[in-house]
Amino acid sequence: AQSVSQHNHHVILSEAASLELGCNYSYGGTVNLFWYVQYPGQHLQLLLKYFSGDPLVKGIKGFEAEFIKSKFSFNLRKPSVQWSDTAEYFCAVNPFGNAGKSTFGDGTTLTVKP
Amino acid sequence: GAGVSQTPSNKVTEKGKYVELRCDPISGHTALYWYRQSLGQGPEFLIYFQGTGAADDSGLPNDRFFAVRPEGSVSTLKIQRTERGDSAVYLCASSEGTPGADTQYFGPGTRLTVL
Numbered sequence: 001a002q003s004v005s006q007h008n009h010h011v012i013l014s015e016a017a018s019l020e021l022g023c024n025y026s027y028g029g030t031v032n033l034f035w036y037v038q039y040p041g042q043h044l045q046l047l048l049k050y051f052s053g054d055p056l057v058k059g060i061k062g063f064e065a066e067f068i069k070s071k072f073s074f075n076l077r078k079p080s081v082q083w084s085d086t087a088e089y090f091c092a093v094n095p096f097g098n099a100g101k102s103t104f105g106d107g108t109t110l111t112v113k114p
Numbered sequence: 115g116a117g118v119s120q121t122p123s124n125k126v127t128e129k130g131k132y133v134e135l136r137c138d139p140i141s142g143h144t145a146l147y148w149y150r151q152s153l154g155q156g157p158e159f160l161i162y163f164q165g166t167g168a169a170d171d172s173g174l175p176n177d178r179f180f181a182v183r184p185e186g187s188v189s190t191l192k193i194q195r196t197e198r199g200d201s202a203v204y205l206c207a208s209s210e211g212t213p214g215a216d217t218q219y220f221g222p223g224t225r226l227t228v229l
Contacts, residue, residue, distance in 0.1 A: 004156075032215065043117070044157070044205070044220040051215065090156050100147055100209075101170050102218075104156030 002027035004093050006105035013081055014113050021076040021108050023065075023091030030096035033074040035065055036104075039087045047089070050074065061085070083114045116140065118221035120206050126227045127196055135191040135224045139208030146189050147218060148181055149205040157205055163189060196228045 007022045025031065035047040048059025055067040065076045074091060091105040119138045127133050139146050145164055149157035159173040163183045171181070178196075183189040193200055203223040209216040 036220075043222055044207075046217050049217070092156075098170075100145060100162035100164075101159050101172070102147075102157075103159065104149075106154065106156045 002031075002093055002095055002103045004091055004103050004105035006089075006091055006108050008108045009106070010109045010111070012111045012113065015083055016080050017112075019076070019078040019081045019085070019110070021089055021091075021110070023074045023076065023105060025072050025074070025091075025093040025103075027072075027093060027095055032094040032096060033065075033067060034092040034094070034102070035059065035063070035074070035076050036090045036092060037087050038090070044090070047076070081110070081112050083112045086110060086112045118206055118208055118219050120204075120221040120224050122224060123222065124225045124227075126229065128229050129196060129198060131196050131228075133193050133196055133226065135193075135204050135226070137189045137191070137206030137208075137221060139187065139189070139206070140210075140219055141187075143208035143210050143219075144186070145209040145211065145216070146183060147207040147209075148189070148191050149207070151203045151205055151223070153202075160191070193226075196226075198228050201226055201228045 003026045005024045033050040036044050037047045038044045050057045050067045058064045063078050088107045088109050090107045092102045094102045121136045147162040148160040151157045161171040166186045178194045181191045203225050205223045207218040207220045209218045
């Protein structure tokens with residue numbers, strides 16, 4: 001069975017600092033990869049996704065993620081965070097051919113200090 | 115347009131009771147997913163539907179859990195003989211077409227508390 005590890009449980013940054021959240025997965029085959037975000041009091045929503053092609057994908061609000069197949073990683077990055085980026089971030093993997101069965105990591109809570 | 119809605123938003127029940135949780139997906143979305151999220155953890159897959167049929171129910175923890183989607187729209191997650199360990203937020207999501215490929219849109223969740 002696949003699993004997803006998010007190594008940082010809680011990250012605290014000041015505004016304008018750069019962000020990188022780690023995500024590693026265990027699965028030997030082709031995967032679809034996702035980052036979701038949950039802002040305080042709001043629903044989970046998709047930040048970005050990778051299916052194929054360019055391993056560097058760009059999402060909403062200036063976020064990007066890089067798929068490194070050899071490292072089984074899909075780290076999320078943002079060059080300069082804002083206070084409004086305070087949220088919980090979840091990485092998820094969906095093995096190609098296993099349709100709707102997504103496996104999520106346990107999330108990273110990001111707090112951005114103004 | 116309207117997003118995914120879930121009712122009730124909160125449900126408190128006693129151990130051993132039966133509960134039903136409802137999910138209204140976005141109109142026209144053919145795929146529907148149920149997840150369970152315990153405190154401090156990510157969503158855990160339970161089941162997903164493509165149309166009326168359960169395409170993958172491998173995440174249901176045991177036979178006390180059952181879900182239906184009789185008309186390919188609204189879905190109900192049913193839990194029999196509830197246990198304290200069932201306490202969690204139950205999330206529903208829907209997507210337009212191809213499960214796993216299309217964006218999943220999540221509802222606000224139902225917080226279930228079993229006393």
